[in-house]
Amino acid sequence: MVVSDKIPDMSEQYDQTSPKDIERYGRRLRGNTLRLTPGMKAIPVERLETLIGGHTKASFGYLLERYYYGINPGNVSAPDFPKAGVELKSTPLKLSRGSYAAKERLVLNIINYKKEAKVADFTTSSFLKKNARIMLIAYEHGLERAAVDNPVHIAQLLDFNRLPEKDQRIIEADWNRIVKKIRDGKAHELSEGDTDYLSACTKAAKGTDSREQAAGGPRAKPRAFSFKAGYMTVLLQQILQPAVADKEYEAAVEDPKVLARKSFEDEIIGRFSRFIGKSVGEIHQVLGKGLNIKSKDYFAMLARRMIGVHKKKIEEFEKAEISMKTIQLRGNGMPKEDMSFPAFKFLDVTKEVWNAEDDSERVPTFKKQLQNRFLFVVYQCDKDCKSDDNKKLVKAFFWTMPNEVLDDEVRKVWSKTKAAIRASDVERLPKKSENRIAHVRPHGRNADDTDTLPNGKEETKRCFWLNSQFIKQQIANN
């Protein structure tokens, strides 16, 4: 077994007590691979490839820690380099539309519910003790090659105290929100949608694992602090291509002091308040300069301007994985439209597993989308929401899909969809009349915008939709 291999002594290569030197040493990997980094004679490459197979991210992290840095930190609450106070982390990147994105969230330390409940405040939290300084190695993920051949693109020391102050405040607020639930004995109710950048993600070998929690609450799933994939993506892009990232994202909140007094969410909702009850015409007079009223994006652009941004990508929303949805209500209170999601690839859906338990299984994209938070911006029409109808802004609120609904009805819709695609039978795709929450409908540029079914036939692209009736209920509940 690999574990019987000796951990090489790398003390000649770098100083384990110095954050700077740990970073310098890590940077040698940039633009290179573990296999080819000069001087890396200590990795018994040929042997490891056969022993580990080299295809999982675990093996990259394992090789990095053991044969590049020569450490064997084990499962402790102290950082991997205790004297330097540095935690070593590696994370996979994926190429998405020409630029790199985090393939997944960055999982940090596991949460001990009983201990974390007793922590005095954020400054003494287990999160900060372990992750105040992270030596981050980001590599390009590729199933077709061995882990030692993954190209490394980023090697950077992330010092919590040097993150933008605004990020620090939001992460602290996230930690407080998570820990409040833990202290209240509600660890079993934690959800990733609760928080913005720092989340409590599930971390279990099996779905049946559970842990004791504080305040006598029921046993709860084990969870770990993690940075959301959206947060990692923006952070990584800011490191890799700062000029591009700068152009692409626009921050809603510029002054971090704002977040000392209230949450990011309250600040955003507050920005809508002076427009609530105003007609779209009135709002347009103030903010609508240059907007095309006929654009299908018009109400979303107006909403972004009420938030105070012009660009499509709001930095905080991207980091927190929040999607904004605009809704027009008819005179009778029914949303004018069902709510669409991005078109899926037929074959992708067939490979998804609802309760994925390891890396080889893919969580349904629709499930992931619905676990994120939404900002609903609601306009009320007098009659049928035609263009000449009188419309006014009535509501803006953050929303997440209730877990029970997700795991029951939504799961059924997804499951029917998967079965229909497997059978290459689009007639069996779940219709709106079959389920009170969601359905599947075409979503392409036109009917000729197609994707390939398992039997090789082309069909108009489809996507999941949330039913207008369900959206109506959710708006009424808020």
Added chain:
DNA sequence: GCATGATCATGC
């Protein structure tokens, strides 16, 4: 007025 199918405007 709703269910279903189809398409548009934008931005990259």
Added chain:
DNA sequence: GCATGATCATGC
């Protein structure tokens, strides 16, 4: 050229 969010068109 394409993905995306949103809306339009049709028929019952």
